[in-house]
Amino acid sequence: MPFERTFDTLFAAYGPQDWWPGETPFEVMVGAVLTQNTAWSNVEKAIANLKANDSLSPEAIVAAPREQLAAWLRPSGYFNIKAERLGNYCRWYLAQGGYQSLSALPTEPLRAAVLSVKGVGPETADDILLYAFDRPVFVIDAYTRRIFQRVGLIAGDEPYETLRGLFEQRLAHRSERVALFGEYHALIVNHAKDYCRKRPRCGGCCLQASCSVPEAGERSGRCSLVSE
DNA sequence: AACCAGGAGACAT
DNA sequence: ATGTCTCATGGT
Numbered sequence: 185m186p187f188e189r190t191f192d193t194l195f196a197a198y199g200p201q202d203w204w205p206g207e208t209p210f211e212v213m214v215g216a217v218l219t220q221n222t223a224w225s226n227v228e229k230a231i232a233n234l235k236a237n238d239s240l241s242p243e244a245i246v247a248a249p250r251e252q253l254a255a256w257l258r259p260s261g262y263f264n265i266k267a268e269r270l271g272n273y274c275r276w277y278l279a280q281g282g283y284q285s286l287s288a289l290p291t292e293p294l295r296a297a298v299l300s301v302k303g304v305g306p307e308t309a310d311d312i313l314l315y316a317f318d319r320p321v322f323v324i325d326a327y328t329r330r331i332f333q334r335v336g337l338i339a340g341d342e343p344y345e346t347l348r349g350l351f352e353q354r355l356a357h358r359s360e361r362v363a364l365f366g367e368y369h370a371l372i373v374n375h376a377k378d379y380c381r382k383r384p385r386c387g388g389c390c391l392q393a394s395c396s397v398p399e400a401g402e403r404s405g406r407c408s409l410v411s412e
Numbered sequence: 413a414a415c416c417a418g419g420a421g422a423c424a425t
Numbered sequence: 426a427t428g429t430c431t432c433a434t435g436g437t
Contacts, residue, residue: 220419226435227418261417261434269420305420325418343426373418415437425428 186337187354191364194371198378201370204315209283211240216311217270217304218260229259242274242282269303276301291319306344314369320361322351323369327376 205224206212211231218227233256234240239248248256254267280286286294294317298309306324313319324347333340338347358364 216418219417221417222419222433223417223435225417226433229435259434262419262432263434265420265432303420307419311418323418327418369418376418413437417434417436419432421431423428423430425426 185354186335187351188358190331190335191368191371194375195367198371198374201367201374203366203370204311206315209316210242212316213273213277213312214240214270216308216315217273218257218266219311220262220266220305220308222261226260230257233257233259242277245270245274246278265303269301272303273301287317291321294319295321306348310348314362314365318362320352320365322348322355322365324348324351325369325373327372328369331372331375 204212204215205228206215214231214234215224215227218230231240234245237244237256239245239256245253250267250271253271254263257263257266257270260266277286280297286297289297291313295309295313298304298312299306304312310321310323313321314323324344328351329338329340329347332338338350342350355361355364
């Protein structure tokens with residue numbers, strides 16, 4: 185059960201992550217779009233701008249002029265593209281009748297619907313499904329590919345859907361899958377932030393026996409999550 | 413001062 | 426199906 189053992193290793197090292205950062209489902213959705221290829225610290229500033237202008241709602245975002253929205257989103261980078269994508273998402277979201285209405289859909293149809301929004305790809309969609317709609321989908325990001333490639337469990341270049349299916353099936357027997365998947369993805373990202381990013385190019389994979397997650401305060405260990 | 417961050421779409425091959 | 430380019434701010 186390598187997939188479960190990896191989770192146990194990370195959980196033992198870091199404990200519960202209590203993700204996603206965001207006070208409401210809608211804030212989670214906004215964060216999911218804004219964090220595309222972007223550091224979360226930058227996303228926080230953009231969300232703070234929306235809040236400061238009482239515009240963290242689909243209605244306000246749809247009503248805002250593109251220029252205004254782009255200005256608010258500026259700290260999160262790609263602000264013109266993200267203003268467009270966030271606008272697309274909010275118009276779709278309102279047209280579908282909002283959270284309650286969407287919640288009535290089964291997981292796969294809901295996922296297909298979210299994916300139909302231009303600017304929402306598989307990872308963003310799964311962030312939204314998992315953390316805003318509490319659906320048991322496994323999020324595959326660049327870190328996940330890198331870690332499990334180095335552990336030797338995947339090739340690393342499989343299509344997104346292939347990996348999502350693999351992870352979900354290897355963990356299909358577990359209960360509380362929404363909580364498990366949510367913690368798992370959070371732990372992987374946290375591992376990259378709090379450990380790997382501080383030790384770039386250390387030469388191996390942190391999750392192998394020869395490169396285990398160190399005890400708190402320990403400085404040794406090897407990791408190449410941030411690599412080449 | 414390069415490097416890269418919790419990707420996705422357009423386009424060519 | 427599979428590569429390459431673009432988009433952009435901010436921290437290390």
